[in-house]
Amino acid sequence: MLRAEFIVYVLLLGASARCNAAANATLPHIVYVLVDDWGWSNVGYHRAVPTKEVQTPTFDRLCKEEGLELDQFYAFKYCSPSRCSLMSGRLPAHVNTDNLAMSYVNEKDPVSGFAGIPRNMTCIAEKLNQAGYESHQVGKWDAGMATWDHTPQGRGFKTSLGYFHHDNDYYTEGVADPIEFFPGCGGDHTDLWDTDKPANTLNGTAYEEELFGKRVVSIVEAHDVETPLFLYYAPHIAHMPLQVPKPYEDKFAFINDTNRRIYHAMVNYLDDVVAQLEKALIAKGMWNNTLFIVTSDNGGPVYAGGGANNYPLKGGKMSNFQGGIRVNAFVSGGFLPQARRGKVTDGYVALADWYTTFCALAGVDPHDAKAEKAGLPPIDGYNMWPLIAGEVQESPRTEMPLNPGLISGDYKLLVDLVPQAGWTGPQYPNTSHVEGIHTVAECGYRGCLYHIKDDPEERHDLASVMLERVAEMRKRMDAWDNTWFMPNRGRPAKAACDQVHANGGFFGPFMK
Numbered sequence: 001m002l003r004a005e006f007i008v009y010v011l012l013l014g015a016s017a018r019c020n021a022a023a024n025a026t027l028p029h030i031v032y033v034l035v036d037d038w039g040w041s042n043v044g045y046h047r048a049v050p051t052k053e054v055q056t057p058t059f060d061r062l063c064k065e066e067g068l069e070l071d072q073f074y075a076f077k078y079c080s081p082s083r084c085s086l087m088s089g090r091l092p093a094h095v096n097t098d099n100l101a102m103s104y105v106n107e108k109d110p111v112s113g114f115a116g117i118p119r120n121m122t123c124i125a126e127k128l129n130q131a132g133y134e135s136h137q138v139g140k141w142d143a144g145m146a147t148w149d150h151t152p153q154g155r156g157f158k159t160s161l162g163y164f165h166h167d168n169d170y171y172t173e174g175v176a177d178p179i180e181f182f183p184g185c186g187g188d189h190t191d192l193w194d195t196d197k198p199a200n201t202l203n204g205t206a207y208e209e210e211l212f213g214k215r216v217v218s219i220v221e222a223h224d225v226e227t228p229l230f231l232y233y234a235p236h237i238a239h240m241p242l243q244v245p246k247p248y249e250d251k252f253a254f255i256n257d258t259n260r261r262i263y264h265a266m267v268n269y270l271d272d273v274v275a276q277l278e279k280a281l282i283a284k285g286m287w288n289n290t291l292f293i294v295t296s297d298n299g300g301p302v303y304a305g306g307g308a309n310n311y312p313l314k315g316g317k318m319s320n321f322q323g324g325i326r327v328n329a330f331v332s333g334g335f336l337p338q339a340r341r342g343k344v345t346d347g348y349v350a351l352a353d354w355y356t357t358f359c360a361l362a363g364v365d366p367h368d369a370k371a372e373k374a375g376l377p378p379i380d381g382y383n384m385w386p387l388i389a390g391e392v393q394e395s396p397r398t399e400m401p402l403n404p405g406l407i408s409g410d411y412k413l414l415v416d417l418v419p420q421a422g423w424t425g426p427q428y429p430n431t432s433h434v435e436g437i438h439t440v441a442e443c444g445y446r447g448c449l450y451h452i453k454d455d456p457e458e459r460h461d462l463a464s465v466m467l468e469r470v471a472e473m474r475k476r477m478d479a480w481d482n483t484w485f486m487p488n489r490g491r492p493a494k495a496a497c498d499q500v501h502a503n504g505g506f507f508g509p510f511m512k
Contacts, residue, residue, distance in 0.1 A: 027131060027228040027362060028335040029290040031281070032354070033274060034086065034232070036079070036140060036239040037317060038328050039300025039308030041426070042267050045069070046328065053255060053427065055268045058275040059294065067292075067332030068388060069344040074400055074407070075298050075351050077324040078317055079166055080142045082297040082351055083234070084116060087123040087143055087155065089355025089366065093401050094377035094485045095121065101181035102145035102164045103497070105511065106490030111374050113490050116144025117155075120374035124355045125156030128230045131362035134158055134223070138215045139234035142166055146496075147511045153195055161199060161215045162234065163191040164507055170236060170243040173203040175507065185497035191507045198506035207245050208236050213273040220280040228362075229286070233277070237270040238300075242307050244269055260429050263307030291361070292333030293354070299324040302424055303436035309428040314458045315420035315437065320402045321458055322412075324420070331388055340390050346453070347387050347395025348407070356381035357388075377485050401480035406473055410453040411462075413473040414443045423457065446470060 040046055044060040063069050076082040080099045081092035088095045095117055106113030111120050125135035137152040137160040144150030145164040152160035168175050173192040182189075192199040192208075202211055216233050223229050248265040255261035274294070281287040300308025302316035302323065315321030329349070332341075359366035360383040368379055382396040400407045405414045421441035429436070441448060449463040449470050463470050499510035 027133070028333075029229040029231075029281075029286050030128070030133075030358060030361075031229070031231045031277070031290055031292045031333070032086075032233065033292075033294045034083070034139075034234040035270065035294065035296045035328070036235060036237060037298065037301050037306070037308060038238055038267070038296035039263075039302075039316070040310040040313050040323060040326070040328060042238070042263065042300055042308055043328055049426070051426070053252070053260075053264050055251070055264070056271045058271045058278065062274075062278070062292065062294070062332040063330035064342060066336075066341050067330045068336060068340045070295075070329040070331065070349050071344050071346045073295060073327055073329030073349045074325050075296065075327045077320055078298050079140075079239075080116065083141070083143045085351040086354060087125075088117050088121045089124065089352050089368070089379035089381045090121070090377055091350065091352050091380045091401060093403050093480065093483065094380055097403050097484075097486075098489065099166065100489060101492060102142075102507070103182055103492040104489050105146055105493040105495070106488050109487060109490075112376070112487035114144055114146040114150060115489060116142070116150055118371075118374075118376055118487070119147065119149050121371045121376055122368045123155040124358055125152075125230060125232070127156075127355070127359050127364050127366065128228075128362050129156050131228070131364050133228045133230045133362065135230040135232070136160065136219045137232045137234070138162055138212050138219070140167075140236055140239075141234070145507065145509055146493075148509050151193070151509055157232070159195045159219070161192075161194050161202075161212065163236075164193065165191050167236065167239050167241070168192070168208070169241060170208045171204065173208065181492050182497050182500075183492055184494045185500055189500045189505045189507060193506070193508055198503050198508060200504060200506060207243075209269060209273060212236070213276060216273075216277050217280045220277070220284055220286065223284065223286070225284060225286055230358075234297075235270055235273070238263055238266045238308065240301070240305065240307075242266065242305075257429055259305060259307035260309075260427070288334035290333040291331065291335040293329075293331050295329040295351070296327035299327055302420060302428065306436065307429065309424050309426075311424045311426055311428060312457050314423055315418075319420035320405050320414055320418055321420060322452060322456060325402070337389050340388065343390075345387060345395075347393075348397040348400065349384050349387070349395060350381075350397060350400055352379070352381040353384045353397065354381065355379060357384045359383075360385055377483070399476065399480075401477065403484065404477070404481070405447075406477040406480060407452070408473050408476055410451055411469060411473060412450045412452045412458075413447045413470065413477060414441070414450075415445060415447040415477070416443060417441070418443055418448070447474065449473070
C-alpha cells in the first residue's frame with residue numbers, strides 16, 4: 001500500500017471508529033434478569049392483599065412505580081426450553097422443548113444432535129456484539145454444554161460465571177443427577193464454570209447467589225460506560241434445592257411450613273441482590289440509559305418440595321395451565337419512557353420476542369443467515385419495543401403454541417392429560433397441600449377451552465358450548481405442530497464424564 005493511500009485508510013478507520021463510538025453512546029445498556037421458578041404470587045406486586053410473607057420491595061418498586069408490568073408474558077412450562085427460546089429468538093417449538101441433561105449427544109447430527117440450542121443458531125449476544133455491545137452472562141445456563149460452541153462464550157458472551165445444568169447445590173455447586181444421565185461419573189461432581197475454565201477457586205466458598213451477585217456488580221463497576229452493555233443474569237434462585245443463608249430464613253421464622261419459609265426467604269435474598277445491581281448501575285452513571293428487564297423462566301413449582309405459589313392462577317411449573325406459563329415480568333430502567341412507568345400492558349409477549357426487540361434497539365438485522373444455511377428454523381420473535389414504549393396499544397403477537405395446546409386471541413386450547421389441574425390458596429404450601437396438586441384434567445383430543453382474559457383462573461371449560469372455536473383452534477394447533485422442530489438429540493455420552501475427570505471433577509464442554 002502506498003503511503004498516501006495508507007494515510008487515507010487510517011483516517012477512514014479513525015472516522016469509522018468515531019462514528020461507531022457516537023452510535024454506541026445512543027444505544028441502551030440492556031440488563032436481563034431471568035429468575036428461576038418464580039411463583040406468580042411470590043412477589044409483592046401480585047398480592048392484592050399485602051402479606052409479610054412476601055418481602056420484595058425492590059421488585060415491587062421497579063415494577064409498579066418505575067416500570068411497565070407485562071401482565072400477559074409467557075414462557076415455556078419448564079427451564080431449558082425457556083432459556084433456549086430467550087437466547088435464540090425462537091419459540092420453544094422451533095428450538096428445544098426437551099429438558100435433557102447436558103450430557104446428551106447424537107454424534108450422527110453435528111448441528112442439532114445435542115441438548116440445548118442447535119449449534120448453528122445465532123444467539124442474541126452474538127447479534128448485539130455486532131452493534132458494539134459487550135456481553136456478559138452470570139448464573140444458570142441450561143442451553144447446551146457439549147461443545148465450546150454451546151457454552152456462553154461460544155454464544156457471544158465475553159465472560160460468564162455459572163453452571164450448565166438445571167440446578168446444583170447452592171453451597172458446594174455439586175450436581176446429583178441420576179447416574180443414568182452421566183455414565184461413568186461415579187458420583188457427585190461440580191458444576192461451576194468461569195468463562196473458559198472450571199471455577200475451581202470459587203466453588204464451596206460462599207452461597208452461590210452471593211457469588212453471582214458479586215460478579216454482576218463487578219461487571220458493572222469495571223464496565224466502560226461508552227460501550228453498550230448486555231448483561232444476562234440468570235439467578236439460581238428460586239429453583240430447588242431450597243437453600244438460603246440462615247439470617248434470611250430467620251426473617252421468616254413465623255412461617256411454619258419449611259419449604260414455604262425457605263422459598264420466601266430465597267426470593268427476599270434475590271430482591272436484595274437486584275437492589276445491589278441497581279445501585280451499581282446508578283453509581284456508574286448507567287441507570288438512566290439502561291433497559292432493565294426482569295422475568296421468570298416458568299411458573300412456580302407447586303408440586304411436593306417446590307415451595308412456590310401461583311395463587312390465584314391454576315397449576316404451576318410442568319403444566320400448561322396459566323400458573324405454569326404466564327409468569328412475572330416487567331421492564332424498568334431509565335431508558336423506559338417516563339410516560340410508561342407505573343403502567344400495565346396486557347398484550348401478549350413471549351420470551352422469543354426479546355431477541356427481535358433487542359436487535360431493533362441495536363439497529364441489527366435479526367435474520368439468522370447461519371441457521372438458514374444449516375436448514376434450521378428461522379426466528380419467531382416480534383419487535384415489542386413499540387408496545388413497550390407506548391407507540392402502539394396492541395401486541396403483534398396473537399398466537400403461541402404450547403406443545404401441546406395453543407393460545408390464540410383470547411382463548412387457550414389444552415389437549416390430552418394436563419397435570420396440576422387445581423388451585424392453591426394465598427398461603428401455600430401448607431399442611432393441607434404438603435404433597436402438591438395432583439389433579440389431572442382429562443382434556444382428550446377435543447380439548448379444554450378457556451377464555452384466559454375473562455377467566456384468568458381457568459375455572460370454566462367452554463369446549464362443549466363453543467365447538468366451532470375448538471375446531472378452528474385445533475386446526476391452528478395442528479398447523480403449528482407440523483412445524484415442530486424435533487431432532488434426535490441422542491443419549492447420555494460417557495465422554496461427558498471422561499471430561500469431568502479430566503477437569504478435576506468439574507463439568508464442562510466435552511466434544512470438539
